[in-house]
Amino acid sequence: MKKISETFNTIKQAAEFSGLSEDTIRYYEKIGLLPYADRKANGHRTYSQYQLEAMIFLTRLKATGMTLEEMKHYRKLSEEGPTAIPKKIALLKKQKERIQNEVSRLLDTQRIIDYKIDHYNDILFNPDIDDSNCDPIE
Amino acid sequence: MKKISETFNTIKQAAEFSGLSEDTIRYYEKIGLLPYADRKANGHRTYSQYQLEAMIFLTRLKATGMTLEEMKHYRKLSEEGPTAIPKKIALLKKQKERIQNEVSRLLDTQRIIDYKIDHYNDILFNPDIDDSNCDPIE
DNA sequence: ATACATCTTGGAGTAGACTCCAAGTCAATG
DNA sequence: CATTGACTTGGAGTCTACTCCAAGATGTAT
Structure with missing residues (x-):
């Protein structure tokens, strides 16, 4: 096999x-x-x-986003054989959760970027808007 | 205003x-x-x-994932005033694309992790499976 | 008035993750 | 047989992004 x-x-x-x-x-x-x-x-x-x-x-x-140290730890568990499998599952689940959070944060940021793009387009096609102090990164 | x-x-x-x-x-x-x-x-x-x-x-x-240098560049554009807005939009769009790629990659990885978790669960509840050489991170 | 907290500055040090280098081995090719 | 190319090693150097420190100024509480 x-x-x-x-x-x-x-x-x-x-x-x-x-x-x-x-x-x-x-x-x-x-x-x-x-x-x-x-x-x-x-x-x-x-x-x-x-x-x-x-x-x-x-x-x-x-x-x-795992560090090399964390990956090393994971590898160590693999060396322990089958008894470490529950620990590995726990680690994987934790990592999955982290990814979930990361994804949420990224989508969040994407929305902010969209908002900013819209905002700049407004300024470009609507030069009357005066918001020289509204963009939080001048 | x-x-x-x-x-x-x-x-x-x-x-x-x-x-x-x-x-x-x-x-x-x-x-x-x-x-x-x-x-x-x-x-x-x-x-x-x-x-x-x-x-x-x-x-x-x-x-x-933007570096400090890139963020500095963005800020510099802000200092240039309204004429730099198209450049800023371009930058934001590029960053949005990067985020999209990043998200795809993360979801991809999440699927791999799911697969691994399933796999380990199989081993735990089905001790007959011998795949001591199938897990690509021993 | 004295102690304590909160800040200032310039500059040094650190952690993580590479990245590069010099000196050497080995195998194949002209 | 000399050169070329792919590799080896240990160790040094680099880059990014902080993080910490010492010395000094100021403000507030006892």
Whole structure:
């Protein structure tokens, strides 16, 4: 039932695939955010498809505002095996909530921007309006 | 037609209202992101309601991922007066688009998290599943 | 008058997340 | 066999956005 990918990639390919830079990948390994990568005979890193997906997942978590420390914590739980699954679920739910808040805030801001755009358009097409003191960022 | 607020606030109150720290407010003034604040006779800064709103607007722009430099640029346009309004509209639209992308990405990530939560729940309530190699963040 | 709080200034220090570099290894190509 | 290119390492440097500090001025309460 195991599915282990047989294609192995260089750090360059990993960078291309994940969107991380080679330096960043090495850096993540250095700080323990990515596991120590297997090396070829000559010492070069190799990555399986499976590890590439882990990188993608990391970039996604990061995109939600998770810090590297938090991601490390998550990874640590993964190492604990199945007993840590409830903790991981809790963490994921917390993160989901954070994203929800973030989205709300963004939509909120978008509304404010819309309001401002409208407002500026009013000024442009209706030069009578004098509100030189109404725009809270002059 | 002008509406100028008559209540003036200390930096402490400005911090409370805006959510920025006092240090951050001074810092923003120092780098030219906030205009040089009026001082009382003793040199202490004062802020009108109107300036407080400007701070709130800044925090909102910041929350959308704008850098301080970009916000400075926006403020500079405001100083140019009405002729810069089209530029400001363009900037706001660009930022709105960025927010839209950000929201899409977040919702995307939320879906991935949901998928993962489901997946872990499956494992918890269905211990037969062996996927020790299927979770791309071991 | 003395203590305390609240502010001022310039400048130094910090945290997080990279990003770059020098010196070296190894494999393939001309 | 010399060069080129892709990689390795440890460590230093950079950027952003704060955050903290020391020394000093002023205002208010006891």
